[in-house]
Amino acid sequence: MPVALSPQISSEPPSDCHSVWRGATLVTMRDGHYNLIEDGAIAVTGSKIVWTGSAADCPDFPGAAVHEFEGGIITPGFVDCHTHLVFGGDRSEEFEQRLNGVSYADIAAAGGGILSTVNATREATEDELLAQALFRLQPLLAEGVTCVEIKSGYGLSIESELKMLRVIRRLGVMLQVEVKSTCLAAHALPPEFKGRTDEYIAMVCDTLLPVVASENLADAVDAFCEHLAFSPEQVERVFIAAQALGLPVKLHAEQLSSLHGSALAARYHALSADHLEYATAEDAQAMAASGTVAVLLPGAYYLLRETQCPPVDEFRKYNVPMALASDANPGTSPALSLRLMLNMGCTLFRLTPEEALAGITCHGARALGLQETHGTLEPGKVADFIHWPLSRPAELVYWLGGQLPCTVVFRGEVRGEFRL
Structure with a gap:
């Protein structure tokens, strides 16, 4: 003690x-x-x-x-530094289908998966999205969250991404909680851009992000670096555009495979690299050198029944700060308890209770660039x-x-x- x-x-x-x-x-x-x-x-x-x-x-x-x-x-106060709380609808029906043996491929072919959330988000009004987000945020506030990051990324069009970001800003005005907004337009490829990934990235970089910056709708820019999403080269284009507009970056990286997105994030001095199940010792060294926080998300690991744990020992070895977050989202982590993530971080990822608590206080704050004021x-x-x-x-x-x-x-x- x-x-x-x-x-x-x-x-x-x-x-x-x-x-x-x-x-x-x-x-x-x-x-x-x-x-x-x-x-x-x-x-x-x-x-x-x-x-x-x-x-x-x-x-x-x-x-x-x-x-x-x-x-x-x-x-x-608790800091939930990675959430997707603003979205339309839910995917509980798909959750039940998967448990009854229906494959994700079959669900996606029937219009499910992330695109079902995109469609529901696009169809929802700003007020409808706000009401749904308030419902999801309430349990987090009740157990001590005083600072929360919320990402866009289910609109995947200029109009719908801006709509999500406006809702996020409204939440910060309405409630007694510090809300940080992140633009995650590079989350998935929208159906209307099928086969034209580079064109979509160009739209995000050249059209959307300048509007986001000019209207002060985001505090950071995120992307999903994965085979089923965007390549390191495409992510780097997003990083360059974001930093040219004065916006810090962060990255979904190494969740399903090793593309060394976390090392790319480190080269751009990203606030954080998140998920990281397939991160390597070299990734950890790069993150340590740049001060990039490793954000661990045990809720998604649990729901997806993953077996590859983040390299916690490597993060310890190189003194990479480790944050924990709920990753509250409709598809892979419908988690509305940050305190539950404390337990999962310890039981699934073998963190100590002290490391876990640091993950939702001082290191969670650092993952949002708030280490001087919070945590x-x-x-x-x-x-x-x-x-x-x-x-x-x-x-x-x-x-x-x-x-x-x-x-x-x-x-x-x-x-x-x-x-x-």
Whole structure:
């Protein structure tokens, strides 16, 4: 068990503070470790943490509201750094068909698979997509998610991709959660471009991305580098176009085969490379050198009954930060619990509970480029944190199913229960 740290106090304690939160063990996650402060305190001014340390050493803040907890732990707010929460319809019927022995090829031939989601997304209005996304986001918020990334990628046309991105931006305005938007137009080839993959990539690069950038609809650009999607050369064209517009990049890579997309992502200093079941030691070295985060997605691994695990030992060897995310999507990971991903990350990928918790706090924040503002309990960070009536951090990983009681603080204020 890590020992408690000495208080993290600046040379001059802050002169003002509007709230103090005390009476629980702080799980600071500084440097990716628990770094516990027993009987800790957090001082908040506005939406920022201004002091953390032992409650016994907390400066006197006249007029500050004091919130006392009766034990338990306080963690940073959870970061779900890879989701596809905005889409039309669902694919539960296909899920049942697969379990009854129908092949994916037969399902796709009948109009199913990703193209069924594309059709449903294209047909849905912006308000309909918003309502469906709110339904899916509610369970994530209820268990402590304070920052979530949401991708487009089921529109696959200029009009529908922009529609999805507008919905994502609306979610960030409506709800008490930090929402980061990612343009994933290079997710799959739309049917109208069959046999013309390069033309579709040209449309994404030359027409769509400039509009996305000019309207500030995305914080990053993603692509799917795989035999059934886009080649490394096509992905590189997307990266070049995105970076010319000032947009950082990330990549779905090495999920089903080894194309060294993660090494390509590293060459472009991508925020993250995600999935990574077939990543190699060379990929891990390249990611380490560029600071690219490895985002592990056990939900898709589980649902697809995969057997090839990401090379976690290589990521450890080369000190590649490992994030975890829900990958909430209609086809391969209809997962609405980030805490369940903690357990899956440990049981399926052999992460330690400490590594798993780092994956949805400090490393999840790094995968979104938010490491300076989110993911740890430290002065200067945004005051997003969660109180849990639990004895130790490992309990967050240990309990299966259900929602553990918690108090979520978002930007320094208790977040109310979200209801549709």
